[in-house]
Amino acid sequence: MISELPILSLITFSPLIGIIILALLPRGSSRWLRVTAIGTAILPLLLSLWLYADYDSAKDGKPYEEQVTWVDTHFDRLSDGASNSLSFKLQYHMGIDGLSLPLLLLTTIVALMAALASVHIKKRWKSFYIWFLLLEIGMMGVFMARDVILFFVFFEMTLIPMFFLIGIWGYMGREKAANRFLIYNGIGSAIMLIAFVLLISTAGFSIESESVQFFSGSYDVIKANLMDPQAAVNAASAWNGNYGNLFMSESMHWTIFILLLIAFGIKLPIFPFHTWMLRVHTEAPPSIVMIHSGILLKMGAYGLLRFGIILFPEQAHEWATVLAVLGVINILYGAVLAFVQKEFKLVLAYSSISHMGIVLLGIASLNEIGLQGAMIQLVSHGLISALLFLIVGSLYERTGTTELGELGGLARSMPFMSGVLLTAGMASLGLPGLSGFIGEFLSLLGLFESMRILTAVAVLGVILTAVYVLRSVLAITFGPMQEKYVALRDARLIEAVPMIALVAFIVLIGIFPAVLTEPMKHGFDTLLQQLSGKVGG
Amino acid sequence: MLSSYLMVAAILFCIGLYGALVKKNAVIVLLCIELMLNAVNLNLVAFSKYGVGASLTGQMFTLFTIAIAAAEAAVGIAILIALFRARGTVNVDDYDEMRR
Amino acid sequence: MNTMFSEIAWLIPLFPFVAFLLLLASGRSGQGLGVTIGTVGSLASLVLSILVLMEHMSDGSKYYQDGFKWIDLGSFQLNIGYEVTNLSALMLVVVTAVSFLVNVYSAGYMKGDERISTFYSYIALFTFSMLGLVLADNMLTLYIFWELVGVCSFLLVGFWFTKPAARAAAKKAFIVTRIGDAGLLIAILLLFWYMPDHALDFVRIENVFEGQSGTVAAGVTTLIAILIFVGAVGKSGQFPLHVWLPDAMEGPTPISALIHAATMVAAGVYLVARTFDIFQASPAAMETVAYVGGFTALFAATIGIAQNDIKRILAYSTVSQLGYMMMALGLGSLTGGIFHLFTHAFFKALLFLGAGSIIHAVHTQNINEMGGLGSKMRITAWTFGIGALALSGIPPFSGFWSKDAILTTALHENPVLFVVGIIAAFFTSFYMARLFFLVFTGRPKGEGRIHESSLTMTIPLIILAVFAIGAGFVETPWNNTLGEWLTGAAGADHSGSGLVMVVSTAVGALGIYLGWLVFVKGTIARDAVSSRAPWLVGLLERKYYIDEIYAAVIVKPLRGLGSLLNAIDQYIIDGIIAIIGGTAVLLGRGGIRLQNGQVQTYGLITVLGLVILIIAVVGRRFWS
DSSP states (O other), X not given: OGGGSOHHHHHHHTHHHHHHHHHHSOTTOHHHHHHHHHHHHHHHHHHHHHHHHHOOGGGTTGGGOEEEEEEEEEEEOSSXXXXXXXXXXXXXXXXXXXXXXXHHHHHHHHHHHHHHHGGGOOSOHHHHHHHHHHHHHHHHHHHHBOBHHHHHHHHHHHHHHHHHHHHHHSOTTHHHHHHHHHHHHHHHHHHHHHHHXXXXXXXXXXXXXXXXEEEEOBHHHHHHHHHSHHHHHHHHHHHSTTOTTTTTOXXXXXXXXXXXXXXXXXXXXXXXXXXXXXXXXXXXXXHHHHHIIIIIHHHHHHHIIIIIITTOHHHHHHTHHHHHHHHHHHHHHHHHHHHHOSBHXXXXXXXXXXXXXXXXXXXXXXXXXXXXXXXXXXXXXXXXHHHHHHHHHHHHHHHSOOBGGGXXXXXXXXXXXXHHHHHHHHHHTTOTTSHHHHHHHHHHHHHHHHOHHHHHHHHHHHHHHHHHHHHHHHHHHSSOOOGGGTTOOOOOHHHHHHHHHHHHHHHHXXXXXXXXXXXXXHHHHHHHHHHHHHHHO | OHHHHHHHHHHHHHHHHHHHHHOOBHHHHHHHHXXXXXXXXXXXXXXHHXXXXXXXXXXXXXXXXXXXXXXXXXXXXXXXXXXXXXXXXXXXXXXXXXXX | OOOHHHHTTXXXXXXXHXXXXXXXXXXXXXXXXXXXXXXXXXXXXXXXXXXXXXXXXXXXXXXXXXXXXXXXXXXXXXXXXXEEOHHHHHHHXXXXXXXXXXXXXXXXXXXXXXXXXXXXXHHHHHHHHHXXXXXXXXXXXXXXXXHHHHHHHHHHHTSXXXXXXXXHHXXXXXXXXXXXXXXXXXXXXXXXXXXXXXXXXXXXXXXHHTTTOSSSOHHHHHHHHHHHHHHHHHHTTOTTSTTHXXXXXXXXXXXXXXIIIISGGGHHHHHHHHTHHHHHTOHHHHHHHHHHHHHHHHHHHHHHHHOXXXXXXHHHHHHHHHHHHHHHHHTTOHHHHHXXXXXXXXXXXXXXXXXXXXXXHHSOOBGGGOOOTTTTOHHHHHHHHHHHHHHHXXXXXXXXXXXXXXXXXXXXXXHHHHHHHHHHHHHHHHHHHHHHHHHHSSOOOSOSOOOOOOHHHHHHHHHHHHHHHHGGGGSBXXXXXXXXXXXXXXXXXXXXXXXXXXXXXXXHHHHHXXXXXXXXXXXXXTTHXXXXXXXXXXXXHTGGGHHHHHIIIIXXXXXXXXXXXXXXXXXXXXXXXXXXXXXXXXXXXXXXXXXXXXXXXXXXXHHHHHHHHHHHHHHHHHHO
């Protein structure tokens, strides 16, 4: 039944309903605006859970593909006869596989939690929630788009709402942070666009029939062409004699691969492109940082996997060491810096850098264990950082500060929240039984196959993580309590519900990682065939 | 024959251009623009008389141009007077409204 | 063949876990429930553990294993499973017994604490994790529970979280053991990639490494063994990672007894015992273990002499005794190590609980502020004395037999370590004598009425005292029950054990006598050493300045590096960005200068542009 519905589009565009309702509501009625937004955020979650339940990894998501030609521009070739017509096709092509399903679920979960956490927003609720829901559409679209241009469109769709969400509802330095965000990500997107245009114009070529040839951004076409470039070159040459020269030369592969690495590296962020994200972490409203740290960073890793690794396995293999070194730098650099920060949000920002390093390690391993580790780490870090910033939001609401030096002993007045904070910290430092461990362990295990020493160095990061997490979390919860915090009340219901839900998911993944690994399995099988087929054969 | 006309027109145009770009008095700038216009007129007339496909069309265009130049001068002077009343100067350097 | 109870052995850790969940769910409302739920949970585990042990002591059934697939990695998979061997059956009983007694004891000790039910939930979680660790059938499972016990230890050390000292101690406990855990983690990664079939379970590890079959290269074997040992060093407080254990005494005393004396700290020894075949395949690793253990035994014993905090003395004594166990394992005597673990668990738990009883009564931990408690707290004094004698290795108490087994092995294998062990034994009995005499004899120093603790606290003491006396008889030079049962091999060579017995007893007695001379009789002045060699006392009191060295060598540089990188991050990386941005802004400024509003300038530029264009167009004809 589910496969008869255009379920992917339904999921992606379900927040539109909310946007329409929000547009009709008066701007002052914060309560109704809030209820509408939260209600709307539940919708994609339910739909994606349904999809998850229905998903059969063996079929690799085939039943759910949706494809409509969106733009089809013909242009006749001047030099050749009229018999050849060439067209440029843009397709609305959505699909889902083992790679995108976990991240889609993550998106819908974190978005709902962030919507709940947005109770701390104090002004202009209407536009806030409209931007918020637009952002959600963009994020979900990114994970399901199967056309590079469509991917790009969705990717950009996340930037603009994010810009306003930071710039209007953030803290003191919000405008600057929003600018920084937009500039960096704009540059990243520009580089990505260049890479995509190169991809389309070289590998996006396909011959539908004798007289109809077209360029398109279709992921499948690009992948097929890159898998077997010789066949593609032959076909293209038969059609037009001297086409093969540019078509997918080695250097073109490298160019695109490195462009993609930079573009997604900015998003991930890979050292030294990370400074923008520190500002976003400190200046954006916490509920938006939940989204940002929880999902937007993952888009970088997802893009790197989807376009960098799968399309260019040879390049990835050759640069595996580079990726791993970058990962180790991220881990240690983030951890050491997190250790000296005096502001909790900055600690978390650097910790995100450190954890994204683990994702890079998993990717660099290029084997099933490591890639699964990277994926689980993505989901896990998404949940954990969402949880941490949820707490930050509630904490700031009560104490008015996130400076570590000014907090302390909050476990006495807020035992529940402190417990959750401690749990989140433990998950973040990779305690077994919580999700962080699985991702970390599998990434390291995978990488260890090929790069022993680097892995051993990365394990140092495990120690450092414990150091900075405990330092900051204990500074907040343990120790003598200051007078002014005695009367603070513990989490309200609307705060406690998302906290418990996130903790539950973290524990669930930590104890039964199969909930994630099972749907991922088949997606990875094909991925690995590609990796080994290209390099081995 | 044609080249002498064209030469005169070119000299006239260059004088006009020089004046329009360099002179500080707005009235003189206007006058210089008239000079440039008339250099064009001269060209037109010369071509219509000695050009490859000589015809009267060129001369007719010249008449149009003269009429338009007159109108333009009138409008220009009017704006200038208005400006002078407002700013009390005809120095072009002081007219930097476009900067704002 | 009867494996009935072993088959349901997975229930053993489950009881405390259910207790934990119940306590977690009840939150603060379950004030009084905590004690009941926690105690019942641990009692259930204890009963089942005893049944499992009895099953294993009978002939026939020896081994049961079960598990499930945890993560499917395509061509390989990671499993979670449990197995019951003789060793784990023994450990089960030790853990559950001590845990149960501590549960009972805490009802009295923690009475009136508003977070008592939280306390019980932590203990339940710890018991669950520790039992899981004991039952684990593969390295990964073991590692998972290994980390969990670490967290529980952390939570319980920091139980009184408002105290800055407790916060620091909890943090230190977690981080220092984490350093060891990192070693263990790498060892697991190595094992995974070097073992045939990527197996991590102990049975196959044993098969592969038994008798140095050469499946795994010798260098790798040594590396794996040493890394595993690093993990054990962290958990068992061996030098140089011992620093957390004495600080961990900031936690409630029952916790010190349960976690930091009897069970968790012994996990390192247990780990080495579980992977003993890897160690035996590598002589270098064995030597490392033996020397680190021996050194720690002596090193910690010397520090113990100069401490004034009753719990710290016991903590250093724990470190020292764990050193003995490691030394035994390193010398190849699995039996000796485990035997000492077994007896130590009881008498050290007894000593800690006794110390708890004392602290509960006098509200101080400084032994110089105590005195004359013997007459007022008779049960505590007697049981504490039994524990102290057991620790000092005086026959016929349990510690004597196990220490004797270790020293006998040492005499055979490595005379140097034998001497080290003897000296450490002397120091041990001396500091225990000092502790005992200062606390229980002499005149009372504190004011206020001091009376014996309640029954819930004294009964566990008595039970433990019985064990402290009797537990040693399972393995004596004449009777190798434990050794044969554990290793399946005939008993070790006991020749020369008579000599060892005499020497160790003499040394122990000498230590006590010296302590008596100094602290009771006063024949030798107390400041005999401190007046002559103040530096020596200072050195011992400051624990050889290890903490200070770590602070100077590791913590400070790390912080410095952090600050340096922070500066780099802010000024250089952000600076480069700022320069790039600034360049763009400057270019824009230049553009603004051209935009001066002067029509004439615009015109000039237009003309210039036109001229350049014409030159370009015309010039091209000439050049090309």
